[in-house]
Amino acid sequence: KRAKSTGRIEAYQNQAFAIAREQFGMETALRRAIERRQLRLAYQPIRSLATGALCSFEALVRWTDEEGVHRMPDSFIPVAEESGLIVPLGRWAIDEAARTLAEWDRLIPGNGSRIAVNLSAIQLQRDAIAPVLQGALDRSHLTGDRFTLELTESAIVSDPDRIAGTMHALQALGATLAMDDFGTGYSNLAYLQKLPIDVLKIDRSFVTGMIADRDKIAIVRAILSLAQALGMQTTAEGIETLELAQTLAVLGCTYGQGYFYARPLEAPAALEMLAEATAS
Ligand code: C2E
Ligand code: CA
Ligand code: CA
Ligand code: CA
Secondary structure, eight states, rough: OOOHHHHHHHHHHHHHHHHHHHHHHHHHHHHHHHHTTTTTEEEEEETTTTTTTEEEEEEEEEOOOOOOEEOHHHHHHHHHHHTHHHHHHHHHHHHHHHHHHHHHHHTTOOOOOOEEEEHHHHHHHSSSSSHHHHHHHHHHTOGGGGEEEEOOOHHHHOOOOHHHOOOOOOOTTTOEEEEEEEETSOOTHHHHHHOOOOOOEEEEEHHTGGGGGGHHHHHHHHHHHHHHTTOOEEEEEOOOSSHHHHHHHTOOOOOEOOOOTOOOOOOHHHHHHHHHHHHH
């Protein structure tokens, strides 16, 4: 019997080692990918629900590793956060988004499109984001009003005073601030009146299946009326059907994003979409 339980412990240990090794392997590969500029951004359109007009794109990081495997952010962002690589990754994302906007401006003058960049809570704790954005704006000769920055409630819970300072500094640069995955965090709502938030993003978990689910629709309505009362705009994520787009438009949600409109696009396809939107 003892031998059996020892064997089991060994099996657990081996498994723990295997996980640690894999994490470390990914960390090394990710560090290299950042250094060698092997990450790229995909761009998912965000449209006005009332008119269908193209308003902005959310930048979502993509990584194809040296074996040609496509890795999705949910698999490597946590590794980046634990290892501190989220700081160079996050700086790169802001800079890359700025370079993309500058390129779009060169090819489609006056397009006025915006890009939304995701900020991790860890990145906000460890880096000074406003100077990072300022640097990217200077290098690409852009104004801050072309950027939205998406942050999550976890950023606020961790260090509210520091975050408030950062948010005011970002707003002073002209950037729009969006609260991502709204309603899924654990914070109390008092921060909503204290912080300069422009947009609430309704998490996909409330949008998916909401038409057939009275509880979900009640939550969505509550978020929309809260936003309206506080003078904020709203974006619904995860719109996969026409029916959802129409329902959310009727409910008064400002913007929509999801596979119904488009999946995240590689930069050339996003440029093409922007060219069409600007021409019409
Ligand atoms: P998120 O910020 O909530 O981004 C939305 C995610 O939902 C994206 O997944 C997007 O591809 C996906 N999505 C969009 N529309 C639909 C839809 O209609 N149906 C479904 N099922 N999914 C949809 P993605 O690209 O895998 O990104 C996952 C998460 O990784 C993001 O969630 C964000 O938290 C994080 N992330 C992505 N890029 C970055 C980045 O550059 N920096 C940081 N810190 N985090 C990032
Ligand atoms: Ca986001
Ligand atoms: Ca989100
Ligand atoms: Ca989400």
